[in-house]
Amino acid sequence: MIKIENLVKTFGKINAVDGLNLTIEKGSVFGFVGPNGAGKTTTMKIMAGLMRASLGSIFIDDVDIVKNPSIIKEKIGYMPDFFGVYDNLKVSEYMDFYADAYYIPTNERKDLINNLLETVNLSQKIDSYVDSLSRGMKQRLCLARSLINDPDILILDEPASGLDPMARAEMKDILKQLKQLDKTIIISSHILPELHQMCSEIGIIDHGRLIDCGSINDIMIRGSKYRNIYVKYLNNGEKLLLILKEYKEVFEIKEGIGEINFSFNGDDLILSQILTQAVKKDVSVVSFGEKEGDLEDLFIKLTQDAQTEETEVKQ
Amino acid sequence: MKNPVFKREINTMFRSFRTFIAIGAYGLGMLGITALILFDVILDNSRFNGFDPKVTIELFCCMLALQTMVVFLAVPAFSASAISGERERQTFDLMLLTKMSTSDIIWGKLLSSLLFVFIMITAALPVYSVVFYYGGVSIPDLILVYFFDLTYAASIGSISIFFSSLFKRTVISTVLSYLTLVFYPIIITVLTLLIYAGDYNITDSSWLFKIIMSVNPIAACLSIIAYFSGTDIMMFLFGRGNAENGIKIWQMAIFFNIIISCFFAKLSASIIDPIGKNKYR
Structure with missing residues (x-):
């Protein structure tokens, strides 16, 4: 050791x-x-x-x-x-x-x-x-x-x-x-x-x-306060967008072609509700899941946080 | 020789074209100059006065001076890059990681420089045979000259390695080595002249005078030339005086060169030690 x-x-x-x-x-x-x-x-x-x-x-x-x-x-x-x-x-x-x-x-x-x-x-x-x-x-x-x-x-x-x-x-x-x-x-x-x-x-x-x-x-869990969720769909993306906006646990929604990514701070039950609602509203969901944490993003975030803390201490 | 640095240096030295050019150029230079002196002095003498064996001693002294000059020029060229060259090549840290001590590294470098000098001056040995042909100089005399030049090479090499350890750039260590080696004897000579100005009658074999003279490589070289000429340095230079009773200046110079070599090798080893006791924390 x-x-x-x-x-x-x-x-x-x-x-x-x-x-x-x-x-x-x-x-x-x-x-x-x-x-x-x-x-x-x-x-x-x-x-x-x-x-x-x-x-x-x-x-x-x-x-x-x-x-x-x-x-x-x-x-x-x-x-x-x-x-x-x-x-x-x-x-x-x-x-x-x-x-x-x-x-x-x-x-x-x-x-x-x-x-x-x-x-x-x-x-x-x-x-x-x-x-x-x-x-x-x-x-x-x-x-x-x-x-x-x-x-x-x-x-x-x-x-x-x-x-x-x-x-x-x-x-x-x-x-x-x-x-x-x-x-x-x-x-x-x-x-x-x-x-x-x-x-x-x-x-x-x-x-x-x-x-x-x-x-x-462990670092990923400690470092990321929110879960990153993605939804891939074929059509009715605008309906999915409306559903997501109804939930206070959902934020930082990013739209792509046939894909929506968002940050989420709720539990799995709420996620399943979102998926059920999307299917009911005829959103053709291809895949729905949680993205693995990105070490690079986490590294940038942690080092930036450390710099901010240091600046605050100095001030 | 068990030193890994020495073994590697020797191994690579003879793969370098530079080594053969240096040795070849030195041999040819010695041959050319000897031939010139031979034709000019010996043949002239033998034509008009018959052959005088003293002339071969003069020739031998000229060769000694030339050899010492070559040692002076060649050693810093090889030694001043000993450590800084490793740093520039980024191989230095890798050497420090091994079980070799920093003293092993320095001595390996210094001894390989000395071996190069030894090989170079040995390559000119056939030229010396001319002197033996005419007589007047013995093989022990030649061994003595070799030993003198090797200790001189060791002192120059250790000073060059010291600068190489101190500075990261080979250019700086080379320039500083040459500047030190050129100005150091000049300063000592001026000091000697100032202390002993006009005093040509140094007959008491003063130790102070001998020490000052022995740390001056020019004086040491003149002393050994005077010795082969069967005279004293004062007599040789000024035609009067007697300063070399007992131990000779060149003998003290050999001792001094060995001390200098050990001192600067030790100092260099301490400089390159990254975690040495005296290192800045």
Whole structure:
């Protein structure tokens, strides 16, 4: 289990991370979400031992890694958002260099490198120069590198940034594979639908503070005050519109072609009444249902709320 | 050598065309200059005065000066990008993540620069054979020169790596390395001249004088040339005085170069340590 307690990192007068508290369960896939400059990368760099915290603690299995940084190199694998590769090395040599740098015995390296390259689907490129790899392949190579010390915790900062849809899908498949290996994976990403698919929990961070944390569904329920309902129909849409306007629980009605969306703060009984009434008034309903929450909308809403609260406090 | 950075640097160094051009250019340069001196000095001497073995020592001293100059020019060019180059390539953080200590990284970089210098000056070894052909210089003398130049390269390399650790841009670290290495001996020379102005009779082998002179690479180079010429630096420069009784200035310079190398390597390792004890929190 990872426990971050009151983590602070200041750069001059700016608090990049401002009293962050967070708990990440062992074996979970945790998504770190936040706008640019929210403090995600800074937090990840502190966890990876690339930056010293100004205050606070990070516990991995009850050991404070801020005070015992040597543990980081054993337990954590990190893939930064921007990284370079040694172009004049072959893929196998590149991996061998990092295996050497982790002091992995020479006789164990060959199998380890082969296995890791197989995991990231780069076995066929083992003798190619790193220079000749595509961006997606380099990204996967860097992922293989971050696994070379067999870390319990894998920190991936924007692993899919700059990749085309195909490469992103490949990266997603590999991460799903890694999920099976019982590693704790922490991912930051701007591509929220992807996090939605992969993460068991997310933490929304803004201005260095945690705004909300938990399973995506819990956050959705907490974050959205109203239910979003859609009705698809073939004809008599104007009648449906009149019915909806009769209910005080219905608001923010949006009309589309053959479709009406609205926000609703009532219970299922009232919803069934609306549907019955629509059918009685000859509205040819094709489908009627509740839309799944949109993580992206929720993220924007939560970060905007946090900003508004901050402005109010300052005033 | 178990240092992973050193192994990787060596591996990639010999894949770079730049390495072969540098070594080839140095070898050809040495050969050309030696040939010029040979024709001009040795053949002239032998025609009119018979062959004088002292001339080979002069030739050897010229080669030593040239070699030291090349070390001075080449080492910062390679070392000043040691850390800043990794930062620019965005590979630096990845190296810090590994189990290597920051000292391992710095020493790996420094030793690979030294190995390059060693290979470069060794490539010119056949040129030195001309000196052996005429006699007057022994193999231990040559080993001594190599050792002197390697310690000098280590001190220059460590200073360049220090700037490379301090600044993110290679251009800045390279410029500052050269500026420091050019102005530092000039400032020391001016200081020495100010302290000992007009005093050509330094015969007491003053330790202060020796220390000031030994930290000056120009003086150290002149001292070793004077040593091979069988004289003293004061005698060599001014035709009078005697300042090198006991331990020689160039011997102290070797010691000083080793101290400088260790100091700046340690300092650089501390600078690049992201979570070091003395890091700003």
